[in-house]
Amino acid sequence: MYGLITKRSGLKLLISLELVAAAAAMNFVGFAAAAQDTLGQAFMILALSVDTCIAGVVLAVLMALRRVHSIADLSKLPPEEESE
Amino acid sequence: MITLVNDILAVVLVVSALFAIEEKRPIISVVCLAAFFLALPLLYLSLGAVFAAVFQFAIGISTAAALFLVGQMFEQKAPRPSSLRKNISTLGVFLAVALPSVIGLGQIEAAVSSSNLPFSVALWDLRALDVLAQAMVLLVTAIGVAVVLSERRRG
Numbered sequence: 001m002y003g004l005i006t007k008r009s010g011l012k013l014l015i016s017l018e019l020v021a022a023a024a025a026m027n028f029v030g031f032a033a034a035a036q037d038t039l040g041q042a043f044m045i046l047a048l049s050v051d052t053c054i055a056g057v058v059l060a061v062l063m064a065l066r067r068v069h070s071i072a073d074l075s076k077l078p079p080e081e082e083s084e
Numbered sequence: 085m086i087t088l089v090n091d092i093l094a095v096v097l098v099v100s101a102l103f104a105i106e107e108k109r110p111i112i113s114v115v116c117l118a119a120f121f122l123a124l125p126l127l128y129l130s131l132g133a134v135f136a137a138v139f140q141f142a143i144g145i146s147t148a149a150a151l152f153l154v155g156q157m158f159e160q161k162a163p164r165p166s167s168l169r170k171n172i173s174t175l176g177v178f179l180a181v182a183l184p185s186v187i188g189l190g191q192i193e194a195a196v197s198s199s200n201l202p203f204s205v206a207l208w209d210l211r212a213l214d215v216l217a218q219a220m221v222l223l224v225t226a227i228g229v230a231v232v233l234s235e236r237r238r239g
Contacts, residue, residue: 002105002207003105007105007110009110009111009158010158011113011114011151011154011155011158012105012113014151015104015113015114015117015151016105018117019104019105019117021118022120022124022140025136025140026124026127029128029131029133029136030131030220032133033131033132033133040133041133041135041136044133044136044139044140045135045136045139048139048140048143052147055147055150057124059151059154062154063154063157064086066157066158067218076207
């Protein structure tokens, strides 16, 4: 959460997002291990799949931004044009 | 012994996550993230979650590889080197914040396994504060996104 709040670089935001998702998955596995239950691992695998999809989409957006606007800092994005 | 390994892995996870966020150069940042993704399956293995460890290892390493390529793309010519003193002070603050939860990890695990509580009871009785804090974070994030989008539309 610290990285998501303080950093503006797209790559750092993605890394922070990955860390948040890994922390959530770690909670699933930790509680599943503590409670001797394998259901948590199933939830963790599902969460990991969704997280990978999100990372792929964000990575694609970052590369598109880099290609079109030649920027990596998301705060330097040009304003969106209004379409009527 | 297992608890000690868990504690060491937890500290490695915290430190590598810290450097992944704080490091100026994208390549070094991605390398720290790869170290995080290497330590995480080891922690899962020591917790006895073999399937989760295998999945995490495969997905983590592939993510790190993809991020490494993007990091190389984002690498700038001459980045300003980060000062050692600032890095050490930031590491100290993060360890001071993370140490209570690392120490408390074993106590929570012992409490749950000794009383053989169901998952929902363990979640709501032992980590209720965390769950409520996460709900608050999600709520604040949703409100923040709504505010940002409305400002963008107005501006």
